[in-house]
Each structure stands twice: as structure tokens, then as C-alpha cells.
Amino acid sequence: xxxxxxxxxxxxxxxxxxxxxxxxxxxxLTHSRGIWSWLLTLDHKRIGMMxxxxxxxxxxxxxxxALLVRxxxxxxxxxxxxxxxxNQAFTLHGAIMVFLVIIPSVPASLGNFVLPIMLGAKDVAFxxxxxxxxxxxxxxxxxxxxxxxxxxxxxxxxxxxxxxxxSSAEKxxxxxxxxxxxxxxxxxGFSSIFTGMNFLTTIHRLRPPGMTWFRMPLFLxxxxxxxxxxxxxxxxxxxxxxxxxxxxxxxxxxxxxALGGDPVLYQHFFWFYSHPAVYIMILPAMGIISELIAVxxxxxxxxxxxxxxxxxxxxxxxxxxxxxxxxxxxxxxxVTVIFSAITFSVAIPSAVKVFNWLATMYKGHISWNTxxxxxxxxxxxxxxxxxxxxxxGTLATDVHLHDTYFVVAHFxxxxxxxxxxxxxxxxxxxxxxxxxxxxxxxxxxxxxxMVFVGFNVTFLTQFMLGSQGMPRRYATYPExxxxxxxxxxxxxxxxxMALGFFLTAAYLIASLFNGRRAPANPWGGRSLEWQCAxxxxxxxxxxxxxxxxxxxxxxxxxxxxxxxxxxxxxxxxPGGESAPAASEGGH
Amino acid sequence: MTTFISMLLLMLGAASPDQGGxxxxxxxxxxxxxPFVDHVFDFINVICYIFLVLITAxxxxxAIKYRxxxxxxxxxxxxxxxxxxxxLTWTMVPLLLVVAIFYIGMVGFLDLRRSPDSSYEISxxxxxxxxxxxxxxxxxxxxxxxxxxxxRPVQFLMAxxxxxxxxxxxxxxxxxxxxxxxxSRLWFEATKPGTYQLYCTEYCGMDHSKMLxxxxxxxxxxxxxxxxxxxxxxxxxPEQDLPAYALDRLYNRCASCHSLDGSSQxxxxxxxxxxxxxxxxxxxxxxxxxxxxxxxxxxxxxxEDYIRDSxxxxxxxxxxxxxxxxxxxxxxxxxxxxxxxxxxxxxLDRLVDDNxxxxxxxxxxxxxxxxxxxxxxAPGEGADNGxxxxxxxxxxx
Numbered sequence: 001x002x003x004x005x006x007x008x009x010x011x012x013x014x015x016x017x018x019x020x021x022x023x024x025x026x027x028x029l030t031h032s033r034g035i036w037s038w039l040l041t042l043d044h045k046r047i048g049m050m051x052x053x054x055x056x057x058x059x060x061x062x063x064x065x066a067l068l069v070r071x072x073x074x075x076x077x078x079x080x081x082x083x084x085x086x087n088q089a090f091t092l093h094g095a096i097m098v099f100l101v102i103i104p105s106v107p108a109s110l111g112n113f114v115l116p117i118m119l120g121a122k123d124v125a126f127x128x129x130x131x132x133x134x135x136x137x138x139x140x141x142x143x144x145x146x147x148x149x150x151x152x153x154x155x156x157x158x159x160x161x162x163x164x165x166x167s168s169a170e171k172x173x174x175x176x177x178x179x180x181x182x183x184x185x186x187x188x189g190f191s192s193i194f195t196g197m198n199f200l201t202t203i204h205r206l207r208p209p210g211m212t213w214f215r216m217p218l219f220l221x222x223x224x225x226x227x228x229x230x231x232x233x234x235x236x237x238x239x240x241x242x243x244x245x246x247x248x249x250x251x252x253x254x255x256x257x258a259l260g261g262d263p264v265l266y267q268h269f270f271w272f273y274s275h276p277a278v279y280i281m282i283l284p285a286m287g288i289i290s291e292l293i294a295v296x297x298x299x300x301x302x303x304x305x306x307x308x309x310x311x312x313x314x315x316x317x318x319x320x321x322x323x324x325x326x327x328x329x330x331x332x333x334x335v336t337v338i339f340s341a342i343t344f345s346v347a348i349p350s351a352v353k354v355f356n357w358l359a360t361m362y363k364g365h366i367s368w369n370t371x372x373x374x375x376x377x378x379x380x381x382x383x384x385x386x387x388x389x390x391x392x393g394t395l396a397t398d399v400h401l402h403d404t405y406f407v408v409a410h411f412x413x414x415x416x417x418x419x420x421x422x423x424x425x426x427x428x429x430x431x432x433x434x435x436x437x438x439x440x441x442x443x444x445x446x447x448x449x450m451v452f453v454g455f456n457v458t459f460l461t462q463f464m465l466g467s468q469g470m471p472r473r474y475a476t477y478p479e480x481x482x483x484x485x486x487x488x489x490x491x492x493x494x495x496x497m498a499l500g501f502f503l504t505a506a507y508l509i510a511s512l513f514n515g516r517r518a519p520a521n522p523w524g525g526r527s528l529e530w531q532c533a534x535x536x537x538x539x540x541x542x543x544x545x546x547x548x549x550x551x552x553x554x555x556x557x558x559x560x561x562x563x564x565x566x567x568x569x570x571x572x573x574p575g576g577e578s579a580p581a582a583s584e585g586g587h
Numbered sequence: 588m589t590t591f592i593s594m595l596l597l598m599l600g601a602a603s604p605d606q607g608g609x610x611x612x613x614x615x616x617x618x619x620x621x622p623f624v625d626h627v628f629d630f631i632n633v634i635c636y637i638f639l640v641l642i643t644a645x646x647x648x649x650a651i652k653y654r655x656x657x658x659x660x661x662x663x664x665x666x667x668x669x670x671x672x673x674x675l676t677w678t679m680v681p682l683l684l685v686v687a688i689f690y691i692g693m694v695g696f697l698d699l700r701r702s703p704d705s706s707y708e709i710s711x712x713x714x715x716x717x718x719x720x721x722x723x724x725x726x727x728x729x730x731x732x733x734x735x736x737x738x739r740p741v742q743f744l745m746a747x748x749x750x751x752x753x754x755x756x757x758x759x760x761x762x763x764x765x766x767x768x769x770x771s772r773l774w775f776e777a778t779k780p781g782t783y784q785l786y787c788t789e790y791c792g793m794d795h796s797k798m799l800x801x802x803x804x805x806x807x808x809x810x811x812x813x814x815x816x817x818x819x820x821x822x823x824x825p826e827q828d829l830p831a832y833a834l835d836r837l838y839n840r841c842a843s844c845h846s847l848d849g850s851s852q853x854x855x856x857x858x859x860x861x862x863x864x865x866x867x868x869x870x871x872x873x874x875x876x877x878x879x880x881x882x883x884x885x886x887x888x889x890x891e892d893y894i895r896d897s898x899x900x901x902x903x904x905x906x907x908x909x910x911x912x913x914x915x916x917x918x919x920x921x922x923x924x925x926x927x928x929x930x931x932x933x934x935l936d937r938l939v940d941d942n943x944x945x946x947x948x949x950x951x952x953x954x955x956x957x958x959x960x961x962x963x964x965a966p967g968e969g970a971d972n973g974x975x976x977x978x979x980x981x982x983x984x
Contacts, residue, residue: 081959158790164767165750167794227715257768260686263751263767265824298655298662303674328753329764330771333700337693348678354642361649363666365659376650383642387635396627396686396695400760403788451673455726467612467628469757473786474796482609524662557661568661 027436030536042127043131045536047134048113052427054134055109055219058100058141060419065093070458070491076082076479087156094147094159095181099188100141103277103413105423106284107230108137108183108195111223113434115199117529117536120208120545122330125201129194143184155181158473160274161513163255163266176346178248182241192280196230208528210547217527217550218307219292222287223235225311229276229283229318237273240266258543262331268425271322279318281415285422286353289378292425293357295525296372297364298553303356310349317346327398331561343393354379370444371523377452378418385413386510388463395424407465409459417455424451424504431508432522436535437515443507447500451556454497461486461493519564526550532567546573589698592691592893607779616901617804618831623695626762628629630691633768634684683813699761702774706740709733713752713765714914716794718785721919725814728919730802730840733785734817735777736810742774748757748914753789756802764789777804801960809887826930828973829923833931834938836947837924844913847935849942855906858943861932864890872905881906926952 028045031037038046068089072081081089112130116123124130149154153178157166166178203224207216209225242255244266253259255266294301301307319448323331323339357379366372388410391397401407432438465486470477477483527550532540548555567573605622609615612632613625616935634962710721710731720733735741745754745765752765763773794817805813844853863869867878867890877893880886887893889965896903898916905911920928931938939945 083796087790158791162751162790165790168750186983257766260769271659280796297653298664299666300668302666302668304668307676326763327696330766330769333697336696340693340696341689344689347685348682351681352674352678355674357665358645358649359644359670359673361646362654363664364649364653365655365662366650367651367655376646379646380643383639387638390631390635390685391628394627394631394692396624396632396692396699398692399696399699400624400628400757402762403755464612468609469614469755469763469784469786471786471796473790476796478799481784522598541836553662554664558659560778 003287006543012380014482016301018467020393022239026537027535028538029436029535037103040131042123042131043538044112044116044123044127044130045434045540047130048109048111050134051104051112051137052434053108053140054137055101055105057107061092062096062101063498064502065089065096065488067494069093071154072475073477074483074491075485076477078476078484081475083390083475085152087473088154090473091155091158092144095155095185096144097415098159098277098281099185100137100144102281102423103188103192104137104195104417105281105420106288106426107199107226108133108191108502109281110288110423110426110430111284112429114196114529115220115223116206117528117532117540118220119202119206119211120528120541120547121202121206122539122541124198125205129198132343133191133194133198134189135196136234140184140186140191142190143180143187143447147184150177150180160270161241161244162270163244163247163263163274164257166257167244167254168258179245182245186238186241186245189241192230193234194226194236199227199337200231200575203227208544211397214305214308215547215550216308218290218301218304218311219284219287219527221308222290222311222489223459225315226280226283229280229315233273233276233280233319235286236269240269240273244270262361264326264331267326267329268322271325272319274296275322275325276315276318278414279314281419285378285419286311288422288426288429289357289375291374291525291527292371292378292422292429293360293481294551295429295523295553296369296375296560297361297366298524299360299362299364300549300551301356302359302362303352304551305355307353310353314346319350324393324398328402340393340395347386347389354383354386367523368445369441370439370448371429373452374428375446377448378422378425379420381413381417381452381455384460385410385418388413401466403472404466405462405470405472405520407415408472409462412459412462416458421451421455427508429523430529431511432518433529433534433536435512436518436520437511438518438522439511439515440507443503447503447507450499450500452500454495454500455492458490458497459493461490465490499541516563519562521556522563524553524556524558526553526556588694592694593626594622596626596630596691601633602626608669612911614757614758615779615783616758617762617777617779617781618756618870619778620695620699621758621760623776624700627688627691627695633686658761669827691973699774702742702772703740706742706774707736708742708744709735711743711745711765712748713754713787713798714748714843715792716787716798717840718754718787718798718800718842719919720800723816725818727814727817729817731799732803734803734810735815736803737777737780737804739807740774740776742772745771745773749912750791751789752791752798754789755786755788757784758783759802777802779802780804780806791833821921829927830930830934830938833924834935835929837920838930838931844917846943847939848941857932857935858939860894861890861935864893864932872907872909872911874902874907877904891929891933894932895925897926898928 028043041047068080068224069086072079072086072089078086109175112124157178161178161182197209203216203220236418245259246252247254247256247259251259253261255261255263257263288299321339321343324343325337327340339381384387388406391401392407428444465483468482470481470483520533521530522534523530526548528535528547531545555568555571557568559566590938593602597604601777602625603610605616605625607616612628616622616625704924708723710723712721713720718732718733719728721728721732723935743762744752747765747767749767751767753762755762759775759777761773761775763771764927765771781804783802783804785800785802787795791798821832841857846852846856847858849856849858864877867876867910869877871877881893898920899914900917901913902911937946
């Protein structure tokens with residue numbers, strides 16, 4: 001039903017927006033009421049908020065599994081679980097965090113909310129498809145929950161579903177968690193593809209007059225690059241998992257050597273998607289960081305074109321490096337050497353982005369509020385995550401480090417410390433816009449410090465664990481290998497980080513009830529979302545806004561009356577027409 | 588080539604000389620390849636430290652120096668938005684560095700992959716969740732532990748009989764996946780006598796974290812002597828020592844699926860197995876009862892034949908409620924070893940207590956006269972073998 005008619009959405013862009021007479025002074029939250037006005041909404045902002053709540057719920061669940069895993073490893077013989085339970089805990093932690101949290105986090109929630117507003121558009125190109133994507137996510141999540149709670153369930157394959165372990169139904173019945181989980185990932189894949197297609201079309205077709213490609217905010221460039229990967233790579237994952245389901249359910253030999261298949265082929269297929277997926281996770285985060293650093297430093301972004309092109313370069317390279325997950329898998333030495341070489345080429349655009357962000361801060365006016373702290377925290381963490389990639393891209397050292405905690409630490413620095421913390425930073429950055437409320441800035445700083453310190457304590461120690469030889473996915477470990485002290489430090493770090501997240505949740509929720517009302521432009525941003533009210537009205541803009549250089553902050557000034565930034569009274573607006581005033585909001 | 592690069596890195600101060608002992612980052616190093624891997628690791632570390640300190644310092648410096656001042660109502664912006672020489676520099680310097688890192692990493696990798704022609708070969712079979720090592724040169728099978736000669740290239744020719752595994756010996760800095768349906772190779776040259784941990788590092792199911800083994804590096808003469816003993820020990824043992832031999836030296840290959848304490852694992856417990864076999868009370872998947880199969884003219888002439896058959900042709904009759912996951916040990920066990928296992932089943936209650944724990948000194952006299960086969964060598968050699976097994980150090984690990 002929801003999917004019906006979505007093909008010709010372009011022409012019916014305003015579908016669903018004129019059901020009720022527009023009341024002066026309403027925003028997207030108060031525009032219509034009742035549960036169905038949310039569940040059947042076509043408003044990108046409401047869909048973005050529903051994604052945000054759902055993704056954060058999944059983040060809580062995945063985080064709980066992470067704490068179980070960390071607690072288990074306090075002692076060499078295992079603290080709270082048996083082998084089977086541990087294997088399920090780390091599998092669910094990984095699968096939930098990757099498929100339900102990080103991949104949809106930035107594009108589907110923040111991207112959905114911000115992208116059309118940044119373009120000065122009323123909505124995404126295909127609003128119905130957008131809602132459909134959300135419900136696909138929900139169905140995918142339900143399959144994951146099924147995989148967890150089914151009797152005789154127990155998904156214990158690791159999030160990578162390596163064959164033949166995942167495809168041999170030796171536990172007896174077919175109703176183990178594997179098939180529901182695979183089905184869930186398959187459906188989530190479509191959610192991701194549809195979101196990607198939607199954003200690609202929106203960016204191509206709905207840019208406002210004056211916004212050339214190189215005038216887009218960098219967040220849009222990174223979402224664009226992400227969408228390209230989503231659309232091109234995700235189908236490969238879908239096909240691979242479908243083959244895996246067929247093998248497991250019907251015994252048709254594809255990956256299982258006992259049936260004439262090839263397990264290494266599965267790894268190629270899987271990483272052909274899952275390596276680009278790494279960039280589905282990190283590129284949007286880089287986009288957020290470009291916004292956070294520029295807006296909160298109040299400085300024109302340094303090297304705009306390079307940052308924009310590097311997103312595209314990373315998206316292209318991401319398709320050519322999957323083999324670096326398989327240096328010890330038995331692929332040929334020649335192929336291995338080639339993959340290593342291409343892998344290093346990804347290091348360059350990533351490194352240059354970091355230098356560009358640093359240069360943006362030079363001679364800036366840096367406000368030390370929570371989003372900027374997350375931005376700076378990202379720079380530190382991403383630097384470590386990127387640099388330790390050198391050890392892993394280098395063949396001689398990767399042989400020793402592969403499948404140890406060094407890898408675990410490395411990808412947590414990139415996936416969690418970089419991608420997820422950028423997401424949290426982005427939530428703070430756009431929180432006033434999304435909710436119309438200011439959160440408590442001091443609490444934000446405290447919570448950031450806890451998360452930042454906790455994160456580094458948790459994962460820095462894991463580098464040493466890994467290089468000392470501790471393998472991944474171990475429920476127990478030898479007592480005399482000297483691993484325990486690192487595990488204990490890491491576990492307490494993770495508890496501290498968890499407290500930081502709980503504090504964050506607490507003050508963000510509290511701000512909904514007693515937060516100061518947010519001005520249209522609390523930070524001094526120039527992109528279009530800071531020109532509409534907080535929270536934005538249902539249609540975002542009452543008339544087509546005019547686009548200028550979205551990183552020129554010199555035209556703004558602080559207004560005591562607004563408690564936010566407004567256009568400088570001594571500088572004329574571009575075009576001279578009455579652009580939507582920052583103070584137009586209904587409060 | 589590796590030696591030259593190592594020297595260069597040491598001279599540049601970008602790597603620390605190899606001490607052999609554990610360092611802050613790396614575990615003990617005990618193979619010919621390890622020093623080069625460590626030098627590359629140290630070199631990358633130096634680059635990482637420099638960049639991390641530089642970036643962090645600049646970050647903190649800017650954050651403090653350019654902090655927004657109180658009462659600043661608008662923003663002047665006279666900073667650069669573009670600087671070609673600067674941008675070229677910070678593109679080219681990392682580029683040159685990663686080319687260098689890639690190159691030395693590749694050299695080290697090719698060294699790890701190419702095994703010398705004259706290496707000592709050991710066949711390795713990975714199976715949930717044990718490692719078995721066969722020395723074709725001596726006809727010796729080991730499991731859960733392997734002895735290797737010092738100072739000679741050793742090559743593992745590895746195969747998996749079920750799912751993916753990976754053989755990782757941190758002290759040697761080597762790792763290679765073990766794949767069902769094809770062979771993979773891994774080689775090293777141990778440089779220090781001692782015992783080193785071997786891990787499985789590719790997730791393989793329930794007891795993945797218990798799929799460990801020990802690598803004993805022995806000087807050449809000790810190695811030859813130990814192999815010689817292992818090759819013939821069961822031939823020389825007297826009949827009454829065979830059950831204990833089977834339990835101490837062969838059972839660890841069964842242990843991941845068959846318990847001694849009556850608990851049901853992947854396969855039926857060995858506890859009470861002989862009683863179930865003798866009385867024929869075992870029921871199979873297809874509903875037949877073992878008692879219908881034993882007797883003159885039937886499938887199994889003697890109850891012992893059923894146990895023998897279960898080891899060599901495990902798929903022919905699968906006990907009810909089990910999946911039938913057992914591989915055949917045909918060709919892997921010598922006739923006398925199979926015989927030892929049959930005897931072990933028969934006298935198991937005298938070798939282990941009710942909880943499946945090994946009774947330290949089973950009264951061998953009680954077992955005397957049990958079998959009807961030819962008795963081997965003098966009892967003295969059996970005792971000798973007992974100490975030898977202890978020296979191996981792998982039992983009960």
C-alpha cells in the first residue's frame with residue numbers, strides 16, 4: 001500500500017501536505033496530531049525523527065550486548081556466560097550495530113531531516129518511498145528480534161556469516177537464528193537502497209536556484225557519495241545472503257565445500273559489499289564533521305573542493321579494496337599484494353581531509369560547545385583509527401595482526417569512535433533544529449568527556465591486546481598469556497563510556513521538557529537549515545530561499561534578543577529580496 | 588632483502604633491535620621471520636607517533652588559541668581557504684610514506700609466503716575444536732600439541748575437516764586460514780627452544796576459544812629422539828598399558844565431542860559406552876537396536892567389533908538423538924591404536940572416576956590378562972613412556 005504510486009512521486013511532491021489548512025505559527029511537530037499522523041506521515045522530518053528514535057533504540061540494545069561481552073572477558077575463564085551464550089552476544093552486538101545502527105544512523109535519521117532543508121526543498125524527491133524505507137527497516141529489525149527470541153534460535157555465526165559454518169544446518173533444525181537474521185539483513189538492504197536512491201534523486205533534481213554542485217554544503221556531498229555506494233554495493237550483499245539462505249535451507253552447494261561449493265568465494269562476495277559498507281558508515285560522519293568544524297569554528301571550510309572530491313574518490317576506491325579483509329584467507333599472493341597497494345591509496349584522501357579540517361580551525365572563532373567537542377574528539381580518534389590502518393594494510397604486519405584484538409580496536413576507532421561519535425555530535429548540532437529546544441551545554445561537555453575518555457580507555461588497550469596475540473571472538477583466554485589486565489582496563493573503560501551515554505540520553509530527554517526554546521540559528525550556521533525556524537514549519541520554507549556561500553560566516557551577528565545569530569544589519573542580503581527571516585518562527 | 592631493509596630501519600632509528608623477549612607491543616619472538624615483522628611494525632609505529640603528536644598538538648593549539656572570545660558578536664574571516672603548495676605537501680608526504688610502508692610490507696609478506704624447499708613438513712588437520720598434527724616422516728600423530736625441530740624450516744600443510752579455522756602462532760608472527768576442501772600452507776623457522784601457544788583465529792563455533800594447541804620447539808637431536816619414541820611407543824607397550832595409553836595419548840582427539848563424565852555433547856559420552864554396547868541397549872536413528880546387530884552371523888560378530896566400526900566407519904550406524912558429525916579415523920589410526928581405544932572403552936571405569944577425572948595410578952594388575960593379543964615389550968618401557976608423555980606437556984591442557 002505504501003509503495004503504491006511511488007514511481008511518479010516527483011510530480012506529486014506535495015502529496016499529503018495540504019490535508020489540513022496550514023495554521024500560522026505551527027511547526028512540523030504541531031502541524032497535525034495523533035499517532036497516525038506520525039505513522040503515515042510523508043514529512044521527511046517526521047520520518048527522520050522516527051528513524052532517530054528507532055536507531056537509538058537499536059543502539060541501546062547493541063550497547064547492552066557490548067557490555068555483556070566486556071563483562072564476560074573480565075576473567076580468563078569467562079565471567080558470566082558459557083561459550084554458546086558469548087558467541088551469540090558478540091554476534092548480536094556486531095550485527096545490530098552494523099546493520100541496524102551505524103548504516104542507517106546518519107543518512108536515514110539526520111540525513112532525512114536535514115538534507116531537504118539544506119536544499120531549500122519541501123521534502124525528498126519520493127516521500128512515499130521514504131516512508132516505505134522506514135517500514136522496511138522496522139520489518140528487518142523484527143526479523144533480528146526473531147533471530148534472538150526464537151526457541152532453539154541462537155544466532156552465533158558472527159556478523160560476517162562466514163560459510164560453511166553459517167550454511168551448514170548442523171544444529172538440527174532450520175529455525176535457528178541464521179535464516180531470520182539473513183532475511184532481516186536482506187530487507188534492511190532494500191531499506192538502505194531506497195534511501196540512497198531517494199537522496200540521489202533529491203540532490204540531482206531539487207537543488208534550489210543558485211546552488212551549484214560546488215555550493216552544496218559538504219554534508220550533502222558525503223551523503224551523495226554514500227548514496228552511490230548504497231545503491232551499487234548493497235544489491236551484492238542481498239544476492240550473497242539469498243544464496244546463503246538457499247544453501248542453508250535447500251542444501252544447494254554454493255559456498256559449502258561438502259556440497260561442492262567454495263567458502264572463500266563467500267568471503268569475496270561478502271566483502272565486496274561490506275568493505276564499501278565501511279564507507280557507507282564513515283562518509284556521512286565525515287560530512288557531519290565538515291559541518292561541525294566549519295560552523296563552530298565560524299571559519300570558511302578549507303579546501304572545499306578537495307573535501308568534496310575526496311568523498312567521491314573514497315566512494316570509488318571503496319569498491320577496489322575488499323581483498324584486504326582476506327590477506328590470510330588463502331587468496332593468491334599476487335592478488336593480495338595488489339589489494340594492499342590499492343588499500344594504501346585510500347589513506348591519502350582520508351589524511352588530507354583531516355588536514356583540511358585542522359586548517360579550517362586556523363584563525364577561526366572556535367566555540368567549545370558540545371558539537372565542536374565531538375568534532376575535535378573525532379579528529380583525534382579518527383587519526384588513531386586511520387593510522388592503525390597502516391599496520392593492517394601492510395602485509396607483513398597484517399599477517400600477525402589479522403583476526404586479533406588489534407583489528408577489533410582499529411575498526412571500533414573508525415566505526416564507533418568516528419562514525420558513531422560524529423552521529424552523536426550531529427544529534428547535538430541539529431538538536432535545537434529538530435526539537436526546538438536547547439540542551440544543557442554543561443551537561444553536554446561533561447558527558448562528552450566521559451564518552452571520550454571511556455572510549456579511549458576501552459579501545460586503546462585493545463591494540464596492545466591484539467599485537468600481543470589475543471584472537472577475536474574468544475569467550476575465554478589462556479591465563480598465562482598476560483591478557484587479563486588489558487581486558488579489565490578495557491571493560492572498566494566501557495562502563496565509564498556507557499555512563500556517559502546514559503547521561504547524554506538523560507539531559508537530551510530532559511531538554512524536551514525544560515530546555516530553553518531554541519532560536520533559528522543558535523550556532524551561527526550559514527546553510528539553509530539555519531534560515532528556517534526551530535523547529536521548522538511543515539513545509540520548511542514559506543518561499544524559495546536564496547543560496548549564498550554556505551561557509552561564509554562573516555555575514556552573521558549575534559542577537560541578544562533572539563539569543564541566536566541573525567543576518568548582519570549592515571550587510572544586504574543576496575538578491576535584495578525578502579529572504580525568509582531567521583526570526584520568522586512561531587515563538 | 589629483508590635483512591637489508593631491517594638494517595636500514597635500525598640505522599634510521601625507526602625500529603628497535605630484536606631482543607627476543609616480549610615488548611610493550613609484541614609478544615616473545617621465536618622465529619626467523621619475527622624480527623623483520625617487528626621492525627616493520629616499529630617503523631609504522633614511529634610514523635604513527637609523529638603524525639598523532641603533530642595533529643593532536645595542532646588541534647589543541649588551534650582550539651585554545653582561536654577560542655571564540657566572550658562578547659564576540661560577529662566573525663571576521665581573514666584565514667586562507669585554499670593554499671596549493673601546502674595542500675600538495677600534505678598530499679605528497681603521506682603518499683611517499685605509504686609507498687615505502689607498502690613496499691617493505693610486501694617484501695616481508697612474500698618472505699612469509701614462500702617456504703624454503705627443504706622444509707620439514709607436518710600435516711595439520713583442523714577439526715572443531717582440536718588440532719591434529721601428523722609427521723609423515725616418522726608416522727607419528729600428535730594432537731593438541733606438536734613438536735617441531737629448532738633452526739629448520741617447518742611447513743604446515745593444513746586442511747580442515749569441517750568449517751574455516753585459522754592457525755596463529757603469535758611468537759612466530761605467522762597466521763594462515765585453514766579451509767575445508769583445499770590445502771593451505773604456513774611455514775616458520777623456530778629460533779628458540781621452548782613451548783609456544785597456537786590459537787585458532789577464525790571463528791568456528793562453540794568452543795572456538797578452546798581450540799588451542801602447544802608448539803614445542805626442540806633442538807634437533809632431542810626432536811629426533813622424541814619422534815622416534817612417539818613413533819613406536821604403542822608398539823612396544825605391554826597389552827595392559829594400552830588402555831592408559833589410549834586415554835592419555837589418543838582420547839584428546841575425541842574429547843571435543845565425547846565426554847568421560849556421562850554428559851552428552853556432540854556425540855554420546857564414553858562413560859558406560861561399553862556397558863551399553865555389551866548389553867546391546869544402544870538405539871540407532873533408524874530405530875534398530877544394537878542387540879539385533881550383534882551375534883554370530885550378524886553385522887557385528889563381537890561387541891568389540893561395533894566399537895571398532897564406530898571409529899573407522901562412524902556413519903554406518905548413528906546413535907539416536909545425535910547428528911552423526913563424526914569423521915572417519917580410517918588410516919589415521921594404526922591397528923594397535925584402534926585396539927587400544929577398544930580396550931580403553933572396556934576398562935574406562937578403572938581409568939577415570941565418576942566425574943570423568945583421570946585416576947592417577949590405575950591398578951594395572953587389575954587390567955592384566957584382559958586382552959588375548961600378543962604382549963609387547965617389558966613393563967619397564969611402559970613406565971618410561973609415561974614420563975615421556977609428561978615431558979610432552981600437552982596432556983590435559
